[in-house]
Amino acid sequence: MPIQSAYELLNRSLIFFQGKPVGTAAACDQSVVAANYNECFVRDFVPSALVFLMNGQHQIVRNFLETVMHFSGHQHVLKGHKRSMGLMPASFHVVEEEGEEKVITDFGDRAIGRVTPVDSAMWWMILLRAYVVATDDRAFSESDEVQKCISNILDLYLRERFESSPTLLVPDAAFMIDRRMAVYGYPLEIQALYYGMLMAARELLIHNENNQKIIGDLEALSNALLSHLQNYYWVDRQRFNEMHRYEAEQFGRDVVNVLNVYPESIPGWMDGWLDARSGYLVGNVGPGRIDFRFFAQGNLLSILFGITTAAQSQSIMNLYLHHWDELIGEMPMKILYPAMVGEKWRFSTGSDPKNVPYSYHNGGNWPVLIWPFVTAAVRIGRLELAEQALSIMTDRLKNDNWPEYYDGRRGDLIGRRANFFQIWSATGLIIAHEVLENPESRALLDKVLINAEVDG
Ligand code: GLC
Numbered sequence: 001m002p003i004q005s006a007y008e009l010l011n012r013s014l015i016f017f018q019g020k021p022v023g024t025a026a027a028c029d030q031s032v033v034a035a036n037y038n039e040c041f042v043r044d045f046v047p048s049a050l051v052f053l054m055n056g057q058h059q060i061v062r063n064f065l066e067t068v069m070h071f072s073g074h075q076h077v078l079k080g081h082k083r084s085m086g087l088m089p090a091s092f093h094v095v096e097e098e099g100e101e102k103v104i105t106d107f108g109d110r111a112i113g114r115v116t117p118v119d120s121a122m123w124w125m126i127l128l129r130a131y132v133v134a135t136d137d138r139a140f141s142e143s144d145e146v147q148k149c150i151s152n153i154l155d156l157y158l159r160e161r162f163e164s165s166p167t168l169l170v171p172d173a174a175f176m177i178d179r180r181m182a183v184y185g186y187p188l189e190i191q192a193l194y195y196g197m198l199m200a201a202r203e204l205l206i207h208n209e210n211n212q213k214i215i216g217d218l219e220a221l222s223n224a225l226l227s228h229l230q231n232y233y234w235v236d237r238q239r240f241n242e243m244h245r246y247e248a249e250q251f252g253r254d255v256v257n258v259l260n261v262y263p264e265s266i267p268g269w270m271d272g273w274l275d276a277r278s279g280y281l282v283g284n285v286g287p288g289r290i291d292f293r294f295f296a297q298g299n300l301l302s303i304l305f306g307i308t309t310a311a312q313s314q315s316i317m318n319l320y321l322h323h324w325d326e327l328i329g330e331m332p333m334k335i336l337y338p339a340m341v342g343e344k345w346r347f348s349t350g351s352d353p354k355n356v357p358y359s360y361h362n363g364g365n366w367p368v369l370i371w372p373f374v375t376a377a378v379r380i381g382r383l384e385l386a387e388q389a390l391s392i393m394t395d396r397l398k399n400d401n402w403p404e405y406y407d408g409r410r411g412d413l414i415g416r417r418a419n420f421f422q423i424w425s426a427t428g429l430i431i432a433h434e435v436l437e438n439p440e441s442r443a444l445l446d447k448v449l450i451n452a453e454v455d456g
Contacts (some may be wrong), residue, residue, distance in 0.1 A: 001398070002394050002395060002397065002398035002429065005398050006402075006426035006427070006429050006430050007426075007430065009028060009421055009423065009426045010024065010048060010426055010427060010430070013025045013048075014060075015093065015094060016094065017094045017101055017103060020059075020063050021063060022060075022066075022067045023045055023063075023064050023067065023092070024044070024045055024423050025040060026038070026044045026091070026422065026423060027419040027421055027422045027423060028421040028423065029420045029422070031420075036091060036110070036111070037422075039092060039093040039106065040064075040092055040093065041090060042088060042090065042117065042120040042124060043090075043117075043119055045064055046123050046127055047368065047371055047427035047428055047430075048423060048424070048427050049064065049127055049131075050130070050371070050427070050448070053130060053131065053134045053444065053448060054438075054444055061131045062135075062137070064127075065127065065128055068089065068092070068124055069124070069145065069146065069149045070145075072085075072105070072107075072121075072149075073085065073145075073148075073149065073152075076107075083107060084156045085152040085155070085156070086121060086152040086155055086156030086157060087117075087120075087121065087156065088107075088121040088153075089105040089107045089120060090106050090107065090108060090111055090178070091105075091106045091111075092104060092105045092106065111178070112178075113173060115171075115172070115174065116171055117175075117178075118170045118171075118175060118190060119174065119189070119190065121156075121197070122190075122193040122194060122196065123193065124153075125197045125200045125204070126196050126197060128141060128150075128204060129200035129203055129448070130448035130449070132204065134444060134447070134448050142206055146204075147205070147206060150201055150204055151214070153197075153201075154201055154214055154218065157194070158218060165228055166221055166228050167186040167225065168190055168194050169185065170184065170186075170187065171184055176189065176297060176335075177189075177335070177336075177361045179352060179354070180348070180349050180352065181348065181349060181355060181361050181362065182349075185284050185286045185289070186284055186286060187283060187284050188233060188282070188283050188295050188298030188299070189295060189301065191229060191298070192229075192297075192298050192301040192307060193301065194225065195229070196301065198222040199222060199305065199306075199450045202215060202218055229307055230307075230309075232259070233281040234282075234308075234312060235274070235279060237274050237278075239279075242256075243261065244266065245263065246263045248260055248261070248262050259285060259286070259287055259288060259289070259290070260287065260288050261288060261289070262288070265289075266290075266292065267292055273323075275322050277318040277322070278315055278316075278322050279312060279315035279318075279319065280294055280299050280315070280316050280319050281299050281302055281308070281316075293337065294319070294334075294336060294337045296327070296333055296336065296366075300372035300373055300375075300376045301372060303376040304375060304379065304449050304450065305449070306450065313376070313380045314382075316376075317377060317385055320373075321385060323337075326338075326409070328392070329365060329408075329410035329411040329412065330365075330392065330410050330411050331367060331393055331396065331397075331411040331412070332367065332369065332370050332389040332392060332393055333365055333369045333370065333389065334364070334365055334366075335361060335363065335365070335366045336361070336363055339357035339359075341357045358407060358409050359405075359407045359415060360405055360407075360417070360418075364407055364411070365405060365407075365411030366405045366406075366425075367397055368427075369428065370389060370393060370429060371427070371428040371429075371431040373386070373432075374386040374435050374436060375431070377389075378435055378436065383436075387436060389432075390432050390436060393429065394433070397425060397429055400420075402422050403415055403419070403422060403425065404418040404420075
């Protein structure tokens with residue numbers, strides 16, 4: 001029953017342009033709290049697309065890819081600068097003006113806080129590859145327009161600016177956490193998507209003389225990115241002990257504490273948090289800075305995209321087991337842990353009442369995260385964790401009318417300002433259910449998500 005009602009919700013959310021389905025709305029809540037939830041968000045469409053691909057509804061995915069590509073392919077002159085051609089919108093919707101349908105995009109020019117959707121083009125590329133793998137429609141990906149679009153994206157995302165590392169530097173709120181949350185700099189989710197995007201692009205670009213340089217560049221970058229994430233983001237008991245004893249103020253090339261992180265900056269909650277079998281990728285690193293918060297999406301995508309080694313992937317799942325109550329609780333699963341409180345919350349969020357401790361982005365529980373969790377857990381042979389997490393949520397989510405997020409340390413309360421009938425809460429559940437129940441869907445997801453050969 002819950003799955004059937006999730007499908008009904010998904011069908012209700014379809015957005016049409018010129019008679020064709022081109023996307024899905026973020027929510028179908030009549031009493032809509034936020035004005036733009038009737039729009040199709042690129043990141044929210046990804047789980048919808050995976051459901052469509054599993055069910056052979058390929059055309060919708062292609063329509064979506066074309067629509068986003070088409071409407072981001074215009075160079076816009078903004079006040080005093082030009083928007084880069086490789087940037088893709090956070091969301092779009094269709095309006096009727098003078099009897100004619102128009103697609104209206106949002107590149108952060110309308111979004112709350114004017115945040116930049118750095119993740120959109122990354123998800124678009126990853127989805128394009130997924131579509132091609134599922135359908136074998138190479139004619140589409142090798143068309144001039146698509147190849148041009150891929151080049152524009154790579155031109156923007158591979159451009160060197162001020163970086164001293166292969167990671168991508170982004171402003172605050174550039175991805176799923178699209179509000180001020182001290183996630184500027186080098187947030188893990190962006191780095192994981194960056195790697196996923198580069199791997200996808202390598203397969204999608206036509207291997208010819210013209211593309212030789214760009215393919216060489218992106219291969220070099222993705223290798224460097226991988227080892228950078230392995231070296232600077234990974235923390236387990238042993239690594240943590242090294243950090244605990246770090247010497248600072250080291251100068252030169254061959255030093256240990258490269259980022260000059262003071263052990264005194266390690267937050268108190270880390271004391272005793274890692275047992276001998278657990279580990280994870282930290283949320284962010286920069287000069288003198290390690291953000292030790294655990295971000296679910298970045299860690300799970302890292303397992304799926306083959307960023308973590310087989311042993312590290314197991315350690316991340318061990319962390320979930322070890323901290324089940326905090327990270328899964330009564331509604332899978334926490335977007336990040338722990339929440340920022342007090343003065344830290346005030347300074348880092350700008351006193352945002354939506355992001356109070358253990359709510360929304362600041363440690364709320366997001367049902368959509370069940371799909372990367374279950375897919376990653378099953379991929380590496382941790383079936384029992386996947387089943388346990390899914391069983392907690394299945395009936396409740398439907399009975400609660402598909403909330404966007406839950407509040408509280410244990411995620412037991414429906415989010416204070418959550419929308420209902422949130423599409424990715426429903427599609428997340430469908431995917432998780434399919435992966436566990438249907439070997440064909442499981443095999444398809446293994447194929448369409450990057451680095452399927454990652455062993456368990
Ligand atoms: C919120 C989320 C964002 C999502 C959007 C639509 O802004 O933070 O990740 O894309 O809602 O669901």
